[in-house]
Amino acid sequence: MPDTPTHYTAFFEICLLLVVLLPLLSFVVSGRIPERYSWAVTFTAPLFLLISTICAIYVFTAVWHHQPYSAKVDWFAIGGTMVSAGIYLNDIAALMLLVVTFISFLVHVYSTGYMAGDAGITRYFSMLGFFTFAMLGIVLADSLLLMFVFWELVGFSSYMLIGHWTEKEEAAAAAKKAFLLNRIGDAGFLVGLMLIWTNTGTFDIVQLSGINEAFSWQTTASLCLFAGVMGKSAQFPLLTWLPDAMEGPTPVSALIHAATMVAAGVFLLARVDFLFTPIALNTVAVVGILTALMAALSALVQFDIKKILAYSTISQLGLMVAAIGAGSPASAMLHLFTHAFFKAGLFLCAGIIIHVLHQAQQQAHEHFNVQDIRNLGGLRKKLPFTFLAFIICGSALAGIPFFSGFLSKDAILTAITIWKGEAFSWKWMVLASAFIVSFITVIYTFRMVWTIFMGEEKLTASLPVVEPPMIMRGPVAILSISSVWLLVDINPFSFEGWLFNTLHSGDHFHIGAISILSALWIVLAVSAAYFVFRNKTIHADLLLNNFYLDKLYFKVVGKPSWSLAAFTDYVDKRWIDGFIHASAYAQVTVAHLVGWFDRAIVDGTVNGMASLSRGVGNFTRSFQGGKIQGYILWAILAIIIFLIWVLF
């Protein structure tokens, strides 16, 4: 329990600032490095992150189990009320701080190998630094507004990194989609902010947490915030961007789209847990479990290695969200924590496979899609290290005992079990779904491992595949080691370790029966996978296309808004401008009339002499038209006029 070092030292504050600002510095420095010296970035950026990570470790140790650290400065006044920008560093935040900097550092190191020779490497590291900064901003922000700021900024850096290979059209489209779907969620977040501001007049999380009564607006507000989470953490219905986001470089997928950014949603939920009313929580749980189930099913039939991992990420995020909905942020955070390591590990392994196969392809001048697992097989011989790492991280994902994933999943299952209550209700279905999800997780993980590493080599047989350099293997090794149970607790069957106990406030939580049941369930799943699904390929277009959500959105939202845009264009050009033109023509007509009046009457009078003499001149000149009859006519008229003049 927290003891009382009420004062944090200046050294601590400097370290904290370093943690946050060094990635920002990395962003600035990397961006300013001239193209000729772009190799320098591979030293500077990881170095900055290393220092940042070291500082983060110190900060973590200082804060963990202690009083939260908070500091704030005035930012700007909204309608006379000063909104502050500040840091609120409690246990959860410190943990996230550590995870983010650590994994970011590993990914930086890994990227120096993976991205070597890339034309946009400075931009890459720059954005990676910016992302880390923004992510740390989310973690540390003490107010919802500030969190929203960084929330959007990570979206921006995610956009930039997904679209890193600008020449790839799919990348640009995926980046756009990611940002747009995030924006939709953010709009909800914004509405939540408006509700909170209107009802409380503050965004400060600490102040907000003082609200104990359950106001009716809280349900709406919390669901609005949850809309933001749907976008960022790819929850149903905004989940379709994450599989597409795999167009980005693989380390990015590992860092942003597996370990940290997508987990920001879960972090947000954990942080503003107090706002959520029971109804809102139930909604969160249902959405979470639905997402987990849908994504797990989709992961089952994907062929692209990164897409499998992406769907599995969505599925795991769904589980975390469901855990929050079940009222146990601690178990969600635990799973977030373990997931960050093993999923990053898996992505980096996938990255290694893609990277080395690409290099081998370039040497052998062969071209096939290295990400398609149907083209792969038997790689365990050529890539033994990667195989091992993949097995470890995969086991953690599948939730096999003695790996971290087992424990955190156990925590979630326990949380849902407790939440469902004794009486039979729809909540049982959530629990059942959670079990089904963990079952399916085992199957697709097994399928992935089996197809890639077991059996005979397929298209890769002739390729000169070698293990990547140490710089890439190192981070993977660290992540793999972090995926075993020791990370959580010494007891491989109890998730109530240092982490959980700190985050969890309340009763003793652990139910031994669940652990055993879960372990048995996993073993069942593994054997089912081995005996039933080992060599089966499931073809289901529905699942392959993620329940056709994309098509649905395109038809229901994309196309109508596009036609609406075309319609407004039409309205502008035809109706409004048409009206304007019509009135302009009317005006011109009137103007002509007036002009005629001017010329014929006003000018005739005003410019009397001049125009009269000219007119008379022209008039008399017209007599000299050379037409005899004309002469006669004019003469006669003159005589008539003369007669009238003389005789009257």
Add this chain to the structure above:
Amino acid sequence: MHHYYISLLIFIPLLAAAAGLFVPAGAAKYFRYSTLFVNLFQALVLIAMVMEYIPGQGIQLVEKKDWITLNIGTWGILKAEYFVGVDGLSMPLVVLSVFVLLIATISSWTINKNVKGYFILLLILNAAIIGSFTALDFLLFYLFFEFMLLPMFFLIAIWGGARREYASIKFFLYTLLGSVFILIVMIGLYISVHDPNYSGQLVHSFSVLNMAEASNFISHTILDPNNAWMIGPMNARLWAFLLLFMGFAIKLPMVPVHTWLPDAHVEAPTPVSVILAALLLKIGGYGLARIAFPIFPEAAIHFSTFIGVMGVISIIYGGLNAMASKDLKRLIAYSSVSHMGFVLLGLASLTPEGIAGSVYQMFSHGIISAMLFLLVGVLYDRTHDRTIVNYSGLSTKMKAYTALVLVGFFASMGLPAFSGFIAEIMIFLGAFKANSVNGLLHESLAIIATLGLILGAAYYLWTLQRMFFGPYDLKGNIAHDSIYDLTDREYLMLVPLAIAVLFFGIFPQPMINIIDPFAQNFSEFVLRAGKSLTLNP
């Protein structure tokens, strides 16, 4: 103590323009440098002004001189003054004007056609803009307001693109229509208002400050708050407010009186586009906040839902239209429509947040749109083609340009850390809060307005995807050798804007310090005055 800061700001460009008349037209360099010098001098004056300015002290740096005093017998005395000053509303806009005009001058360096005429018109425009942002006498304001149209008309009509005549005439007619509306109300106000400082004598005053006091209205005149005339179904004050609103809404521009803007922008040369988007549109919002709302507070309250709805329509409609635009400049012009809709929404809320947000939005949109139009100008200078689909993968050839475009686009989308975000969040909060604070706008308006953010992201990202990402390719008649990255001059004008956008997005407080007292006073004044005046049916 006498200050002459504002007069300096207004008259230095006019003097320079007058002096320029006597310089032979061939001395192109003279005109460029003299205009630049004037701008820099204005910047210096502005710095001094900002130092002198004390936030929260109402209207300051006032200069007041008799201008027209005309005894018209039994009708009293017509009195118009040279009455200028700045407060929390005009200060940000004056800062913006000086800054943007400086950038516009740098951007005008490439103008080669009739340099003399161009820069003289630019200087006149400069004076008129600053004049209308500082004038506190309605007649003076109107004078500057009208004065702005003329140089603008010629700048578009002479230095514009292919359909420049059409665009300039459309611009002129639209804004002239607005001016007529304003003129009508001005005459009505002139008849109805007397100057309380002259007892015993009937002195008709044009001072906006006098007009804002209900007690200064002569009883039983057309716009007397207590006995306003009935014209048709509404009383004359409501009509007057509507006329003023329409007059300024055309300038703003508000859907559906916005169609002059895309055409004017598409045809105008880059610096003129910049001034048009960054400054002229602001006159609309400024006029509403300075004139329409304080003088007719009860009408402002009466019509607040209408104004808010029009704002939201502008936001959505502008966004949709931007999405359908095929021309890059047109797209940005429509995004301006969308963003100025936020100004309306914020003003309609009459909450301090909303008002401050509106003023901040005007300021921030000024910088951002200036940047965006300059960016379009950069591309147009090179290729003379603005069709979006004719470009692809520009990021590979124009790295720095793409970076700045990203800054501009994301700033315009309201990404945090850029100034637009601060403004929009304040407007959203204010508009949402209005119902519970003063019961004016329904919450749903703010919620619908968030669609504007999504639309903004949609059209900008789509544009980025089409023009800057993907494989490098040029269609149409664009020569490949015409594509090159930014020049030093272009850096010089774009980077300060980017820095300003970032600065005011990250450190908004210096500006909000100036705006906030005004916003609070304004909201409090309009609500109090508006509610004290009973609307006769």
Add this chain to the structure above:
Amino acid sequence: MVPVYHFLWLGAFLFCAGLMVIITKRNAIMVLLGIELMLNASNLNLVAFNQLHPAHLSGQMFALFVIIVAVCEAAVGLAIVLRVYQYYQTSVPDEVTELKD
């Protein structure tokens, strides 16, 4: 005794008819006919006024001289018409605009 104003009315009518013929016909010969008609109208007036002063015959004399001049005019006019017709291949006076300034 026929009242003199009958003659005068008829003369006026003939004169105006001749005038109309001159102005409206697009043929030189018709124009000549019109001129003849007008001359006759004046002759009629001369003769009619001569009735008022039967002692003097100046009116009739004048009428005679008018007839003589008319003969000359007709002869020369017709000659010109024929000549013009040969030259311009038209007898439409409008198409002969050599007199134009």
Add this chain to the structure above:
Amino acid sequence: MNFVTILFYFFEAVAALAALSLVLVRNVFYGALILVVCLLSLAALYVLAFAEFVAVTQILIYAGGILVVIIFGVMLTAKIAGKPLVVKHTNVLSGVLAGVSLFTLLVYFLSSHKFFEDQKEAPPSEDAINTIGFGLMTEFVLPFEVAGIVLLAALIGAAVIASSIKSKKV
């Protein structure tokens, strides 16, 4: 109403109708014939106005001379064109306007002026032709001679102009 008056009205009507139809007719040849009718009826009117000599001259010179010449002219030009010479009307409006307005004007003045007082019952001059012949040789001898010269000049001139010698311009 005596016989003379009826004759007068008759010839007056004939002359007026002929003049009117001359205005309306479009065939030049018919026009010439109508003019003959008109001139003949005018000659009759001259007789009624006690101007027998003028009437005779009218018949001889106009109907017999000028009109024959004109008809010749018509036929000559018509021959070249190869079809009946039909004329088009031009300046109809202004022509009618001028004619009608002049006519109105004249009728107005004529009716406003009383000629009745001046009109005496003129004695039928028994020797009008005598008097004319006498007058021509005495009082009007100079005009008479001049008229002769004019006639001669016109004769020569007409012959020269109408002769078929090609001018240089053709």
